[in-house]
Amino acid sequence: MGVLDNYLVDPELSLLDKTRIQAQVLVPVLRALRCELGKEKADAIVKQALRGWSKQLFAAIGDGIDGNPRRKWAAIHTAMVESTEPDVTVEMLRHDKEALEFDITQCRFAEFCCALGEPDLGALLICETDFDIAAAGGSEVTFTRDQTIMHGAPRCTFRYKFAPR
C-alpha cells in the first residue's frame, strides 16, 4: 500500500488521470454555482472546500507515516514525484542536505487546466497541495514558490530548505 493511496484512490492511476476525472464532474457543478452566485462567491466556496480538504488529507497522510517530520515530508514528496513524473519536465538545480531546488519547465496539469479555462481551479487541485505536503515536514522543511506555469509563468520555481539536523 502506497502513502498516497488515500489521495489517488487507485495506485495504478496517475495524478493527471485523477485530476481529469475530478475536473469532469467538478467543473460543471462549479460553473452551475457561478451562474447562481457569480464567479467571485462561487470560487470562494470551492477554494474553501478544496483547501480544507487537501490540508486535512495530507495531515492525515503525514500522521500515518512513521518517523520525524522531515521523513514524513520525504515519503509524501517521493510518492508525489513518482505519480507526477510522466507529466512534468523537471530541471534540477540543487539537491543536498540543506536544500532541494528545481524548476518545472513543462506541466501537463497546467496545460489541461488552462485548456479548460480553469487555471485557478487547477491551482487548487494541484499546485496548492505542495504547501500541504510541505506542512507535513513541520519546521524542518520550508517551502517557497514564487511562480507557477498554472498562473502564467514560464516555469514553476520549487525551493525547499531543510533545517540542520
Add this chain to the structure above:
Amino acid sequence: MTSEMTREHEAPITHLQRRKIESRVLIPFIEACRERFGEAATRDLVLTTIRRLAGKEGEQWAQRFGSGLAALQRVAEDVWAAGGGMDIDMIQRTEDRLDFNVTRCGYAAFYQELGLADIGALVHCSRDHAMAAAFDPNVELVRTGTIMEGKPCCDFRFRKKPQASAGDDERAANLRPHRQ
C-alpha cells in the same frame, strides 16, 4: 464541456473507483455549498448538474453497448458491477422488461462508511433515471428504494415504454378539449 475534458485516454479503472475519485472533491464542495448557499439550493444545483452529466454518460454507454434492455443489462453487469462494485440478482429480462435487484452496493457502502449517505444518494443514485432516459428514450426506470437510503436492496425495474399507435393518437385527440 470541451473535448479536452472528456478525452478517453485515462488509465482503465472500475466505475466504483471513478466514483470514489470524484467524491474526493465533490463531498467537500457540496458540504461547503450547503454551509454558504443553503441545503435546498445546493441540492437543486447538484441534482440538475449530476443528471445532465448522467445523461451524457447514458449516451456514451449507448454508443458503446447499443440501446435496448439487453444492452442496459450489460451496463449494469459490466460497468456498475465491475471489479465487485455491486452484487446483482437478475430476476428477468424479457422483450419489454429488465428486472434486477442490487443486493450489495459498494457505492452505498463507501458513502455510508463516511456517514454521508445523503450525499451518496444525491451524486450517485440520482443519476440512474436520467442515464436510462438518455441511454434509450424508449426505456424508463421505476425504482422504489435503494440500499443507500437504507433499504435491503435496490429494485431496478426497467420498462419499455408502450409505443403510441395511430389509434392512441386518435383517442388522445378525441379527449382534448375543443376550443370554441
